[in-house]
Amino acid sequence: MLTNHRLLPLVLLLALTGCAIEPWVQPYERARLADPIMSFERDPVANGFRHHVYQTREAARGAEGGGGGGCGCN
Amino acid sequence: MAQKVVEEAVVAVTEPAVLIHRIALLFSPGRHWLLLILASLPAFSLFATVLPEDRADVMYHRYDGGGVEVDGPSILVRKSVMDTVSLSANYYVDSISSASVDVVSTASPYTEERTETSLSMDYLHNKTLMSLALTKSDESDYLSETGSFSISHDMFGDLTTVSLGYSVGNDDISRNGDADFGDQVKRQNYRLSLSQILTKNTILGVGWETITDEGFLNNPYRSYRYLDPLAGNGYSYLPEVYPRTRTSNALALRLKYYLPYRAALSSEYRYFNDTWGVDANNFELAYTHPFKEKWIFDIRYRYYTQDGADFYSDLFTRRAPQTYLARDKELSSFQSHTLGLAMSYEIKPGFLQFVDRGTLNLAYDYIHFDYDDFRDLTRGGVVGEEPFYSFSANVIKAYVSIWY
Known part of the structure; x- marks a missing residue:
């Protein structure tokens, strides 16, 4: 079992290399991900309205994705 | 080359x-x-952090269900300046005509209009995007102002985007026909979200949001129902009483998957709970299918279920048996199913030289609500044994989007 003392160099190493993690999906492999059909928010106006329809008829709210922010319209 | x-x-x-x-x-x-x-x-x-695209959307929206009709326009215009700043403005109107089941039972049908305006600014600095937004919503008896700030940052070879957000809102509530009534709500939202590229075909989204409210949180027109032996029909109504604080948490997971051919499958799950005892879950599955370059079709199914608030009852046994009393069907136990269809057609409006491309869009949602403990008093029956309420709604969105 690792002690805190032994963990320290590991944590330092991770901290130093953390910004340089090798991406496992290379930029040239992201063509499909960049396709507009893969966007979570393809139509912001339509999505905003859809969330509003649900918010006014359901008790649940929040974490809808997109801008959010709560319109305060009950 | x-x-x-x-x-x-x-x-x-x-x-x-x-x-x-x-x-x-x-x-x-x-x-x-x-x-x-x-x-x-x-x-x-x-996949670096970028400013939102320059675009404009003009939408007509219509909701029709349960005796409520809401329609109106929404206009969004977004434009970047100096490659690092993007400004947007949104104007949105709800024209409401309501004769819903609770209104028919306890009050008069009404019409009203809500106008919402938003302004936002996004600022991009290296891999960090900062956003500031102000929103104002105005009704004859409800004024709401909200300010939002969010910051998002790309990391780990731009495979991961982390966003933090905070909003604060103040609402002023009045009651039409009652000059003596006036109250307020203060609302704060805390958001944390993460977007993660999992494989060259898959993106994962995780979102968390905590919302706190303090103030007058019920609808000032709604009433609870209680058994009243002195009343001719066996029951009477009194104004609802809600707690003056509420804290809610929502956790959402989203997956987007690019199929072996050009089409996308997406799914979403969200768990919600709050300090009023409401627990809710929703699950959604959607399929996006482009067709012949210019068309994109979407089909979507969503299931939502919630357990009602601790202080909700369709019929209280007597007048004021407890401190908090609600008969608002949004706080009852119910399920809803949504089937959504949408289509988008790409256009190149040659007569507008500054426009790169545009889309014509039409979307239709059918939503059905089934209530477990909210009864439909318009259909009569023995007190406390009236049939449970259910209704369906049709939601239409027709909009034009242009990119420039």
């Missing part, structure tokens, strides 16, 4: 969303050497 690609890549950095896709398609496996050239360009990335 390499020179041309590099030039296109530079354009892609400034006008990312569509052009990035085209550029990325150039990278067939035999052309990896091109990447070396592009990788040497400072700040080049196919």
Whole structure:
């Protein structure tokens, strides 16, 4: 079992290399991900309205994705 | 050839969303050497934080269900300036005509209009995007003002985007026909979200939001129902009483998957709970299918279920048996099913020279609500044994989007 003392160099190493993690999906492999059909928010106006329809008829709210922010319209 | 690609890549950095896709398609496996050239360009990335696209949307929306009709326009205009700042403005109107089941039982049908205006500014600095937004919503008896700030940052080779957000809102509530009534709500939202590229076909989204409210949280027109032996029909109504604080938490997981052919599958799950005892879950599955270059079709199913608030009852046994009393059907136990269809057709409006492209869009949602403990008093029956309420709604969105 690792002690805190032994963990320290590991944590330092991770901290130093953390910004340089090798991406496992290379930029040239992201063509499909960049396709507009893969966007979570393809139509912001339509999505905003859809969330509003649900918010006014359901008790649940929040974490809808997109801008959010709560319109305060009950 | 390499020179041309590099030039296109530079354009892609400034006008990312569509052009990035085209550029990325150039990278067939035999052309990896091109990447070396592009990788040497400072700040080049196919998935870096970017400003939102310059676009405008004009939408007509209509909701019709349960005796409530709401329609109106929504207009969004977004424009970037100086490559680092994007400004947007949104104008939205709900024209409401309501004769819903609770209104029919306890009050008079009414019409009203709500207008919402938003202004936002996004500022891009390296891999960090900061956003500031102000929203004002105005009704004859409800005024709401909200300010939001969010910051998002790309990390780990731009595979991960982390966003933090905070909003604070103040609402002023009045009651039409009652000059003596006036109250307020203060609302704060805390958001944390993460977008993670899992594979070259899969993106994961995780979102958390905590919302706190303090103030007058019920609808000032709604009443609870209680057994009243003195009343002719066996029951009477009194104004609802809600707690003056509420804290809610929502956790959402989203997956987006690019199928072996050009189409996308997405799914979403959200768990919700709050200090009023409401627990809710919703699950959604959607399929996006492009057709012949210009068309995109979407089909979507959503299931939502909630357990009602601790202080909800369709019929209280007597007048004020407890401190808090609610008979608002939004706080009852119910399920809803949504089936959504949407189609989008790409256009090139040649007569507008500044427009790169546009889309014509039509979306239809059918929503059905089934209540477990909210009874439909308009259908009569023995007190406390009236049939449970259910209704369906039709929601239409017709909009034009342009990119410039």
